[in-house]
Amino acid sequence: MAQLIGGLATSHIPAIGKALAKGLQQEPYWKPFFDGFAPVHQWLGEVKPDVLVIFYNDHGLNFFLDKMPTFAVGAAAEYHNADEGWGIPQLPSTAGELGLSWHLINQLIADEFDIVTCQEMLVDHACTLPLKLFWPGHEVAPVQIVPININTVQFPLPTAKRVYKLGQAVGRAIQSWDSDKKVMVLASGGLSHQLEGERAGHINSQFDKQFLQSMVSNPEWVTQFSDLEIVEKAGTQGVELLMWLAMRAALTTAGSGVRQVHSNYYLPISNTATGLLALETLA
């Protein structure tokens, strides 16, 4: 059976794509953000995951309001990036892991998750940028992926409680996959930020720090809040922390617990408080 060896989480921001394309990593504005990844690079070089299950939220590239899924699971051989309309350079395609995709789909539907299955799925910066951030030396990250999209576009969003259960079901399914591959779960999103409205620019670092702490030692903490309560605290786009919650919930099903390999919290990048976290599953 496959091993679930750990989890990664990072913010995603279109501006990161531009900074990468222009090579601005050592500029004062960007350096504290990019430098945060160095310890994680070293760890990834040691543990070498084969497959990543990526929890991310589409930003209006692949999904529109005519057919807006709550949870969508990729089942494509190849995931293509595309023009998102705001001038981020397109990133190369990433290979899918079809065996794991269909195993997840079968297990999740048996577990009463009403997912959408996507045999074609354009992936936006939220799916592509983390691969560049965690494997900066590679044109294409040396992993296969299964993207899982969670709706953050239209309310009602799935509740934090439901997202937590999804994460746990994904964790169990990974570990019942008949494969000797090493799998990690990755969360792309958050932390507190709000792009629109008179409250644009809202950041809540006190909440973010509580949330980051909970990700290590009290993973269910944020499930006490409704999605609108999360918006109130963390901003309209702060609900992207649901991705972190799914990732962390998956790890609750593996081994005896987690060890924090590294974390970083830095703000502001664009309008966002950025977070970074790497967790290793303990035997």
Added chain:
Amino acid sequence: MAQLIGGLATSHIPAIGKALAKGLQQEPYWKPFFDGFAPVHQWLGEVKPDVLVIFYNDHGLNFFLDKMPTFAVGAAAEYHNADEGWGIPQLPSTAGELGLSWHLINQLIADEFDIVTCQEMLVDHACTLPLKLFWPGHEVAPVQIVPININTVQFPLPTAKRVYKLGQAVGRAIQSWDSDKKVMVLASGGLSHQLEGERAGHINSQFDKQFLQSMVSNPEWVTQFSDLEIVEKAGTQGVELLMWLAMRAALTTAGSGVRQVHSNYYLPISNTATGLLALETLA
């Protein structure tokens, strides 16, 4: 609060659309099928539902394998029919009930159903023909609708147990809708039939009759079977009986029980064993 006054169920078959267009209702082949509806017409004329929640399965008109939903809920002001590729005359559009659509969406997601929401949704013969069968004298049936699509195209389908829970959640949501409208649930699909493979033409009337009986007095009966077990018994398209199950599950949440207004079972029409059922909610 809205009242859930009863349920309807019927087979749908593209050939019915052609028979209606050609006025073949009194031909010997069709007469026993169409005549079966007369008692239901009379009852509907008396109870006059305002809104129908229609459980149906898309046959490759609105959904493709790039984004295949398990459960999809309509939230359109108007539902348009379209060319399905096999020459059935297109039927007029039907008005949506947007208030109920969004109430259902909010309640279902709060109840941990991971639905797709569809603000545009082409509806095929499975959604349009029942309206013609139940309201034959009308160019457009005098109701507003909320279509709910259940995947029967690609395995894994939702389990019968999950579909039953969906139906119950829909029933509860209808009755918590702040409206004085009278609502019915309608199922479009089944009964036993198989269109493809060496077993094409498979019909199992013994199973159908057990199933029809269960719809009155033992609604959970079919939830003991896996979807593949249902295929084994009722044929590859026989799984469309999941629509009936959702409809009947909704009624378990209303009143003190159901009264069978009318039922009919007749075969063959096209390659199908056709079923018809009308149930009234008891106070």
Added chain:
Amino acid sequence: MSQKITIPGTTPFDGAEAMKGYALNKMCFSFNHQANRDAFVADPEAYMSQYGLNEQQKAAIRSKQVLELIAAGGNAYYLAKFAGIFGLDMQDIGAQQTGMSKEAFMAKLAAYAQQ
């Protein structure tokens, strides 16, 4: 799926079939539109290539044999739109797949009424 059942003469359209038949089914899905049906009829080979069908799928389309189309990953719901181009009804297709005449297939269906 843990539910392991083999049903004779039946190919449930599961993940393996969905992967195998994607291009074929995508082409058939396009036949919802008259313009696409016309384009296919005008030049089937070009249309098949445009949708990236593999050789098995192309041969199955040329043969118009539903069993071959299913073997190539075809899904009944989408294949029906291909059959619609040729005005085949469900009894034509049933007869073809079971190796019966249309009359014999229809008689078999009618006989279920005595079951």
Added chain:
Amino acid sequence: MSQKITIPGTTPFDGAEAMKGYALNKMCFSFNHQANRDAFVADPEAYMSQYGLNEQQKAAIRSKQVLELIAAGGNAYYLAKFAGIFGLDMQDIGAQQTGMSKEAFMAKLAAYAQQ
């Protein structure tokens, strides 16, 4: 939603907003494609009419004011593609919505680091 919260300066994009803004957001979704962005820039009025925008939505698009676009049912994720046409970044948009200069808006963001 039973969770009834009002958050100042914030419009959660719920069913009511989704209905109101459908045409506007559909137009913005089309801006994922360069050809569509070009068509909009070439003739904004024709492009808006093609997508069936109402008068409030057309006026909001003409004004390029994000608060007006939100009031007309716009969703932040799709509106960002409209902003992209004009090369506006998130700090430009934040400044516009909060009535600050871009410098002041960025200083406000940076100040959170001391929180």
